[in-house]
Amino acid sequence: MSTRVLYGFHAVTVRLKTAPESIIEIHIDATRRDARMRQFAERARDAGMKIIDSDDERLGKLSGGPRHQGVVARVNALKQHHSLDELLEGVEARQIAPLVLVLDGVTDPHNLGACLRVADGAGAHAVVAPKDHAVGLNATVAKVASGAAETVPYLMVTNLARSLSEMKERGIRIIGTSDDAEQTLYDVDLSGPVALVLGAEGAGMRQLTRKTCDELISIPMAGAVESLNVSVAAGVCLYEALRQRVPKG
Incomplete structure (x- = not known):
């Protein structure tokens, strides 16, 4: 099964809501302690997700740029309609x-x-x-x-x-x-x-x-x-x- 990367709060939250079983791991910015990050991490942990504390450099490499908002997920690709x-x-x-x-x-x-x-x-x-x-x-x-x-x-x-x-x-x-x-x-x-x-x-x-x-x-x-x-x-x-x-x- 092929894997892909999702980043940003909205994209990862929707996958967490619609297909949590497809998420391999979630990387979060270990330096962020704001309410949005705390709420997101709590929701992910409650769903049984594997959470990895990462720094900005690693998050940037995973996502391919700086606009990751401190959240990057490795996921399995979802089944698409055949036609x-x-x-x-x-x-x-x-x-x-x-x-x-x-x-x-x-x-x-x-x-x-x-x-x-x-x-x-x-x-x-x-x-x-x-x-x-x-x-x-x-x-x-x-x-x-x-x-x-x-x-x-x-x-x-x-x-x-x-x-x-x-x-x-x-x-x-x-x-x-x-x-x-x-x-x-x-x-x-x-x-x-x-x-x-x-x-x-x-x-x-x-x-x-x-x-x-x-x-x-x-x-x-x-x-x-x-x-x-x-x-x-x-x-x-x-x-x-x-x-x-x-x-x-």
Whole structure:
């Protein structure tokens, strides 16, 4: 079984809450005695975790940088869904309209982490990206995602256009975002099965991805800037979908 590193209070706490059996050991900063660290260490010990007192240098080496907040965990990788089909079948079996976020060309781990975080908050069932034009899950992604990397399936597919076509066959509308689209986010119905496709900043979606979309929408921009960061745009789109899905009254 492969292992990975999680760091930061949020990422490690979510793993401690959702899959404590997968945690091999937790390293904490031996010099920290503040209330947050005391509460975290107490919770970890109560859960039977192996706690190792470490210094800042060791924590930095384990996490790959200085932003570990004094908490680093070595964990076993969690079982992922084998395929997008398997995941969607599970969603449809619960008679829920799938909501998927598709990222085409997002290679910055901070952007991916933030996208996972808003996907979790808005109730998206998965985030999908191509294997050859995307960043994978790593410790930085997990830290920025604040635990959402543990709760939102992140599926990297070999052929994104083919995966979008397969979603269409399931009755999922593929809606891409583009600055030059005539209709806006607020002109479309997002209450049914939907996959929202966002491209990387600057380059946007690749041409084949754009052609595969059923329709294109834009996000209204009332100020001087021309576009939003991809994670902000994902949040705007996903929460509009959530707003339309929440029962009225």
